[in-house]
Amino acid sequence: MPSPDNQTDKVLQSLDGIGKLQAPDFFYTRLQARMEKELLNEPAPFLLLRPAFLSSCLALVLAFNIITLLINTKDTAAQNNGAAGIESFAREYNMNTATQLYE
Amino acid sequence: MTEQELISRLQKGDEQAYKLLVSLYQDKVFNTAVGLLQQHGDAEDIAQEVFIQVYRSVPQFKGAAALSTWIYRITVTKCLDHIRSKKRKKRFGFVMSIFGNNNQLVYEPADFHHPAVVLDKKEDAALLFKMIDGLPENQKTAFILNKLEDLGYREIAAIMQTTESAVDSLLQRARQNLKKSVSAKINNSS
Numbered sequence: 001m002p003s004p005d006n007q008t009d010k011v012l013q014s015l016d017g018i019g020k021l022q023a024p025d026f027f028y029t030r031l032q033a034r035m036e037k038e039l040l041n042e043p044a045p046f047l048l049l050r051p052a053f054l055s056s057c058l059a060l061v062l063a064f065n066i067i068t069l070l071i072n073t074k075d076t077a078a079q080n081n082g083a084a085g086i087e088s089f090a091r092e093y094n095m096n097t098a099t100q101l102y103e
Numbered sequence: 104m105t106e107q108e109l110i111s112r113l114q115k116g117d118e119q120a121y122k123l124l125v126s127l128y129q130d131k132v133f134n135t136a137v138g139l140l141q142q143h144g145d146a147e148d149i150a151q152e153v154f155i156q157v158y159r160s161v162p163q164f165k166g167a168a169a170l171s172t173w174i175y176r177i178t179v180t181k182c183l184d185h186i187r188s189k190k191r192k193k194r195f196g197f198v199m200s201i202f203g204n205n206n207q208l209v210y211e212p213a214d215f216h217h218p219a220v221v222l223d224k225k226e227d228a229a230l231l232f233k234m235i236d237g238l239p240e241n242q243k244t245a246f247i248l249n250k251l252e253d254l255g256y257r258e259i260a261a262i263m264q265t266t267e268s269a270v271d272s273l274l275q276r277a278r279q280n281l282k283k284s285v286s287a288k289i290n291n292s293s
Contacts, residue, residue: 008286012278014227015250019219021137023129024147028122031151038155 106170113161125154128171131252132178138247139182141215141232149185153178168261175252175262179244186240234284242277245270 024030048054089095104112104123112120132153136146156177164173214229235243244263248254256267263270 004286004289007289008282011227011231011285011289012281014220014224014231015217018217018228018251020130020251021134021217021219023133023150027129027133027147027150028125030147031125031154034151035155035158039158 107166110161110164110166110170114164121158124157124170128174129154131171132174135175135178135247135252136182137217138251139179139243140185141236145185149178149181152181156181172258172261175248175254175258176264179248179262183240183244230285230288231281234281234288237284238277238280242273242280245273246277246281249274 109120109124113124129150132150133146136149136153137143140146140149153174157174160177164170168176215232216225216229217232220228235246238246241263245259248259248262254262256270259270260267
């Protein structure tokens with residue numbers, strides 16, 4: 001009976017010069033069938049997460065912001081013009097426009 | 104056809120190029136997967152998953168590594184993920200069996216007999232494969248790539264994204280660990 005050391009070496013050398021395995025027959029055919037099944041049945045990404053949808057939403061929000069900003073700026077300018085007009089009218093006719101509630 | 108031509112045809116979605124790629128690499132992928140997983144059925148499944156992953160990722164392949172290195176890397180990653188998931192399931196099954204929620208048996212897999220091992224070495228090789236299975240992941244990967252795929256240190260280092268000296272150290276530690284565990288097993292059984 002071989003010594004334990006010899007036995008250990010024999011086990012450790014058992015894979016020396018081992019041959020290489022080949023893939024099973026019809027591997028490509030089976031792979032093709034699996035790919036068709038998996039890739040065709042892949043669920044489409046959720047609409048709300050698609051980059052095209054997200055970027056168009058972002059563009060829309062930006063456009064609304066810009067439009068709102070432009071409208072507000074115009075309104076403020078018009079209001080300011082209106083106030084200045086009243087004051088110049090009051091000065092012209094020597095009228096006091098200030099409220100004097102506590103007098 | 105050069106590797107660069109093959110890659111550019113693959114990136115254009117050429118089916119013939121894909122068929123050629125599979126025929127060139129199927130044996131390497133399968134052989135590596137059998138070595139790491141020690142299961143024929145699982146190895147074939149994983150080999151298929153590797154080529155599906157290659158098909159999905161080839162448009163983003165920049166050619167930083169050789170095609171073979173990239174495919175080996177995918178194979179190793181898929182095999183290690185599969186082993187981890189199997190271990191998790193096994194642990195979960197064991198816990199469930201303790202609590203009595205599941206009567207499924209937690210079975211130990213039978214010895215793995217590699218078909219390429221010659222008959223008079225079958226028993227020794229089965230014992231060695233059992234011990235290889237107990238090695239840490241990176242030692243196991245380096246050992247299998249070196250022993251079963253005959254890859255050199257440089258190639259293994261590229262696949263494992265490490266240095267050649269690290270591969271050398273991994274292989275040395277793997278051999279030492281295997282020697283210890285095989286010798287302990289032989290001493291216990293004699």
